[in-house]
Amino acid sequence: MAYAGDAPKESFRLSMLIYDTRFRSITIQVIVLILFALFVSWILNNTVQNLAAKDRGFSYDFLWNRAGYDISQRLIDYTNDDTHARALLVGLLNTLLLAFFGCIFATIIGVFAGVLRLSNNWLVARIMTVYVEVFRNVPVLLWILLAYVVLSETMPEPKDFKVTEAMIAAGEQPKAHMFFGSIALTNRGTNIPEPLFDRSLGNIDLGIFLVSIDLLAIIAVLVASFVAWRRLNRHAHVVQDATGVRPVTWWKSLLIWVLPIVALLWALGFHLGYPTFKGFNFTGGINVAHAFTSLLIALSFYTGAFIAEIVRAGIMAIPKGQTEAAYALGLRPGRTTSLVILPQALRVIIPPLISQYLNLTKNTSLAIAVSYMDLRGTLGGVTLNQTGKELECMLLMMLIYLTISLIISGVMNIYNNAVKLKER
Amino acid sequence: MKKTVFLGTLAVAGALAGVASADTLADVKARGELICGTNTGLTGFAAPDASGVYQGFDVALCKAVAAAVLGDSTKVKYVPLTGETRFTALAAGEVDLLVRNSTWTFSRDTDLKFDFVAVNYYDGQGFMVKKDLGVTSAKELDGATICIQTGTTTELNLADWFKANNIAYTPVNIADDAEGQRQLVAGSCDAYTADASGLAATRATLADPENYIILPEIISKEPLGPVVRHGDNNWGDIVRWTFYALVAAEEFGITSANVEETATTTQNPEIKRILGVEGDLGAFMGLDKEWAKRAIAQVGNYGEIFAANIGESTPIGLARGLNAQWTQGGLQYAPPFR
Incomplete structure (x- = not known):
């Protein structure tokens, strides 16, 4: 008997695009893609038409014009004669500074709070629960404003630190004192001593900003110390493995860390420059404006609350058997957490942690609420206003935030790949 | 077939691309309400009173324009704007008129494509x-x-x-x-x-x-004044001449109290023209005869507005100074209504 021949070749009909499951998903994707392309072209078309109707061009030339405004908090030299582009850079560095310290503090706070929330100590666990719930459930802008208002309303005014000759004659004390004679907390900022070098090595001019050779030297020495310390430890391991006795290393470690850096600082003529009251404000020293401090506090604690939950979830994802096995090996609870639980929990923690870092970085754009001149304050604030280039400034600002976020994300993904479970 | 649909859609999308209308007067009349950008809160110039209604020196100009155009000084919607948002809001067409202590500068007038139509307060x-x-x-x-x-x-x-x-x-x-x-x-x-x-x-x-x-x-020098979008000259004229009608009213001694009486008794041809008794100045701007009369009757002349909101009898206590009439040694000077 003959087998039935091949199924008759079906000719392609248009209706198959909808009724044939082989084509349907492609059809839908193509339609959605076309609609999306239409939407994008409509937006672009609208923008171009409206710009033309208003007789407004689209150009970034304004970035090279004189900015004309002053910025008080800055990491690099800037005067009002510099360009808008440099003002942008000043703002960008302020944003990055805030994001950098914010991520570090938020991580520390979050890890502590997350671990302590699982503590067997009832009181500690409850306090951490209250912290997490309170910070997580109130908008971060309110925390920023609260921190700022509290700092600027409760601290003494700079003039309260003033000591006049009449006061010395009358034996009066000023209304406010500096801590340890070196740190002044005023209602404007925190004035801390600054490191100064008598025999400074100078600066390298990179064109955009100056890099202190002193700082580079210090970093180089610290890196060298770290490498030496690692070698010392490795040697100790080898000896321990061979003989079973670990050689005493603590005093050698101490020497490796302390001696070179002290020698370098002495060679550079290191000393501290203390803030002193002069005129209206403190001069000398480093002035950390309360705008920065309040942002750092609010963003760290706010994001820390989310990180605490992530850490708690990560720890709870590790089976109880791991803890029991560690106890069975005789590890104390502290070492169990740091050596057994946390390293495994990291694999669960890292991916959501990246989102929190990105959130914190983007939340720094709330800085203008407390007069901190970040990227949003310079490029998206004063520059946008004084030049009237809304579209250009907004697009550039979005591009910069996108770039920062992608970089953070990329770096964290590299770290994630390093700690994730490797299947062999 | 598909191609035509595609092109058709494109054409519709192009037509939908809304371009801000260039005829603000028609928009305001159709809406029956003037949208005025004001300060978020500056006592005396623009701030909500106890019952939440905006009052002040700048707000009075919004009211005068509403009275001239719509016949009712209360038909104004106030949009509070900060120093940062004001020009974007005006450029985007969110407000018809911006009266918000805004300084007239070269670049705002030219580069930002706005028109400062008058100076209602000479400041520094x-x-x-x-x-x-x-x-x-x-x-x-x-x-x-x-x-x-x-x-x-x-x-x-x-x-x-x-x-x-x-x-x-x-x-x-x-x-x-x-x-x-x-x-x-x-x-x-x-x-x-x-x-x-x-x-x-x-x-x-x-x-x-x-x-x-x-x-x-x-x-x-901070010449503060009302701002409109560049390109709608008729609307700019309406705001400019409404303001100058208030200034001229003070010069000629027309107040909100005596405006009706003055209209019937005056022999001065210029006053007659301002109040619409003689000629039809309003028609040149697309308004009726009594546009200026209504503005003066409903919000008072420039001097009255000044005295009521920021003058020396108020807590703010500003002297007229540069803002006195030119006849009193100030800079407020209305061009002739002719």
Whole structure:
């Protein structure tokens, strides 16, 4: 008997695009893609038409014009004669500074709070629960404003630190004192001593900003110390493995860390420059404006609350058997957490942690609420206003935030790949 | 077939691409309401009163335009705008008219594509400090921390003036007047700089105004006035001439109280033209005969508005100074209604 021949070749009909499951998903994707392309072209078309109707061009030339405004908090030299582009850079560095310290503090706070929330100590666990719930459930802008208002309303005014000759004659004390004679907390900022070098090595001019050779030297020495310390430890391991006795290393470690850096600082003529009251404000020293401090506090604690939950979830994802096995090996609870639980929990923690870092970085754009001149304050604030280039400034600002976020994300993904479970 | 549908859709999308209408007068009349951009809160110039209705010197101009165009000075929707958002809102067509202590400058007039149609207050930038700071001149402010509203001309004037006088300062960029006031009172700023009129208004709202002084230096020219979008000249004319009708009314002694009586009894041809008794000036701008009469009747003349909102009998207590009529040695000068 003959087998039935091949199924008759079906000719392609248009209706198959909808009724044939082989084509349907492609059809839908193509339609959605076309609609999306239409939407994008409509937006672009609208923008171009409206710009033309208003007789407004689209150009970034304004970035090279004189900015004309002053910025008080800055990491690099800037005067009002510099360009808008440099003002942008000043703002960008302020944003990055805030994001950098914010991520570090938020991580520390979050890890502590997350671990302590699982503590067997009832009181500690409850306090951490209250912290997490309170910070997580109130908008971060309110925390920023609260921190700022509290700092600027409760601290003494700079003039309260003033000591006049009449006061010395009358034996009066000023209304406010500096801590340890070196740190002044005023209602404007925190004035801390600054490191100064008598025999400074100078600066390298990179064109955009100056890099202190002193700082580079210090970093180089610290890196060298770290490498030496690692070698010392490795040697100790080898000896321990061979003989079973670990050689005493603590005093050698101490020497490796302390001696070179002290020698370098002495060679550079290191000393501290203390803030002193002069005129209206403190001069000398480093002035950390309360705008920065309040942002750092609010963003760290706010994001820390989310990180605490992530850490708690990560720890709870590790089976109880791991803890029991560690106890069975005789590890104390502290070492169990740091050596057994946390390293495994990291694999669960890292991916959501990246989102929190990105959130914190983007939340720094709330800085203008407390007069901190970040990227949003310079490029998206004063520059946008004084030049009237809304579209250009907004697009550039979005591009910069996108770039920062992608970089953070990329770096964290590299770290994630390093700690994730490797299947062999 | 598909191709035609595609092209058709494109054409529709092109047609939908909304371009802000160039005929503001028709828009306002169709809407039956004037949308006026004002200050978020500056006592005397634009601030909500106890019942939440905006009142003030700038607000009065919005009301006058509404009275002239729509016949009712209450048909105004006020949109409070900060120094940062005001020009974007105007450019985007969110407001028909911006009366928000905005300084007329070259670049705003040309580069930003706006028209400053008149100057309703001639101002200058000043400094306010606490009395116990012991400062009597702005030149003694070397090293001081100065609060300044961001997105304003004062920001640039300040930088220029301190540079010209070769003294240093620390700027604190604040978002609005209320924050500047708080920081000055808390002592976070040694000085607060803004338009002198604004400082007087701020000082009047403080709990202890006697402990604050406004320094004598005026470091800039700040001609403040109503702003409209560039390109709709008729709308600009309406705002400009409504304002000048108020100024001319003061010059000719027409007040909200006697406007009806003046219209019937006056023999002065110019007054007759302003009040629509003779000729039809309003028609040139697409308005009726009595546009100016309604504006004067409903909000009063320039002098009345000044005296009621910011004059010497109010807590703000500003003298007329540069804003007196030209006949009194001031700069307020209405061109002829002819």
